[in-house]
Amino acid sequence: ETGVTQSPTHLIKTRGQQVTLRCSSQSGHNTVSWYQQALGQGPQFIFQYYREEENGRGNFPPRFSGLQFPNYSSELNVNALELDDSALYLCASSSTQRTANYGYTFGSGTRLTVV
Amino acid sequence: QKEVEQNSGPLSVPEGAIASLNCTYSDRGSQSFFWYRQYSGKSPELIMSIYSNGDKEDGRFTAQLNKASQYVSLLIRDSQPSDSATYLCAVNTNNFNKFYFGSGTKLNVKP
Numbered sequence: 001e002t003g004v005t006q007s008p009t010h011l012i013k014t015r016g017q018q019v020t021l022r023c024s025s026q027s028g029h030n031t032v033s034w035y036q037q038a039l040g041q042g043p044q045f046i047f048q049y050y051r052e053e054e055n056g057r058g059n060f061p062p063r064f065s066g067l068q069f070p071n072y073s074s075e076l077n078v079n080a081l082e083l084d085d086s087a088l089y090l091c092a093s094s095s096t097q098r099t100a101n102y103g104y105t106f107g108s109g110t111r112l113t114v115v
Numbered sequence: 116q117k118e119v120e121q122n123s124g125p126l127s128v129p130e131g132a133i134a135s136l137n138c139t140y141s142d143r144g145s146q147s148f149f150w151y152r153q154y155s156g157k158s159p160e161l162i163m164s165i166y167s168n169g170d171k172e173d174g175r176f177t178a179q180l181n182k183a184s185q186y187v188s189l190l191i192r193d194s195q196p197s198d199s200a201t202y203l204c205a206v207n208t209n210n211f212n213k214f215y216f217g218s219g220t221k222l223n224v225k226p
Contacts, residue, residue, distance in 0.1 A: 033213075042119070042203050042216030043159065056213055090158055103149040103205070104214065106158040 004093050004107035012113045018079045021110045023091030025072040031055070032074040033104065034066060035090040043090055049074055078112075086114045116141050119206050121217035129225050134191040136220050138204030141185070147207035148180055150189045152200045153219065159203055163189060194224045 005024045013019050025032055031050045035043035045058035049068035063079040072093070078085055088111050092104035119140050128134045136150075147166055151159035165171045165178040165187070177190040187206075191198055201219040208215070 035216075040123075040218065042205075042218045043214075044216070045213045048213065058213070088158070103147070103151075103161045103164050103207075105161065109158045 004091055004105060006089075006091050006107035006110050008110060009108065010111045010113075012115060013081050015081055015083060015114055017081050018077065019081060019112060021076040021078075021089050021091075021112070023074045023076070023093070023107060025074065025093035026105065029093035029095055030072055031094045032068055032072065033092045033094070034074070034076050035092070035106075036060070037088040037090060037109075038084075039087070046076070081114045083114050086112060088112075117217075118142060118215035119204055119217040121202075121204050121220050123218060124221040125223050126220055127223045127225060128194050130194060130196060132194050132224075134194045134198065134222055134224070136189040136191075136202050136204075136222065138187045138189075138217055139185055140187070140204075140206045140215070142206070142208050142215075143182075143185065145182075145185075145206045145208050148178070148187045149205040149207070149214070150176075150178060150187075151203040151205060151216075152198075153203055154200045191222075194222075196224050196226050198222060199224045 033048040034046040037043040047057040048055045052068045065077045067075045088109045090109045091107045150163040153159045163178040165180045171178045175192045179188045203219045204217040205214045
């Protein structure tokens with residue numbers, strides 16, 4: 001069983017730019033969730049995708065958007081980057097039922113730095 | 116009020132001692148509770164889950180849940196220096212499988 005993989009591992013962007021982060025789901029998982037973890041904080045829920053549709057969203061502005069593809073891989077897009085967007089971005093895939101019972105398995109994350 | 120609260124620490128314990136980590140949550144409808152370990156610069160790793168009141172043991176780890184008090188704890192017996200990490204408490208309210216995380220407690224185990 002392959003795990004959740006994220007790319008790139010590190011990224012540096014300039015304020016105002018746009019960024020796309022990628023996540024390949026674990027085999028057999030149709031749900032992907034994205035979290036943002038600022039330094040010294042716990043992960044914060046951004047949104048979840050289930051079968052290519054957004055299925056729940058946290059308190060993040062519309063410039064955070066996502067996509068899920070037929071193979072269940074996913075992208076997180078952030079427009080008009082701000083300095084406070086600097087964080088570790090985590091992706092977790094799951095089958096809906098499994099998530100509630102067993103918790104997430106996170107990918108290794110993408111460290112985004114906005115300068 | 117935050118959904119999940121943890122003492123940020125650091126909590127320092129000597130090698131071989133018991134480390135006790137605590138977490139409180141605000142939503143009485145919460146159903147599932149998890150402890151994650153996060154080493155510096157790495158992603159969180161699931162170490163324990165608990166769903167019913169009482170204790171659940173897994174090796175050196177024991178999770179304790181008290182829904183009436185809205186309290187979850189993690190005990191680490193025979194603490195090792197390799198246990199030094201930040202421990203995150205997470206709660207699932209069954210809302211779109213969304214997890215609320217605490218900000219974590221940093222544990223230092225001194226040799």
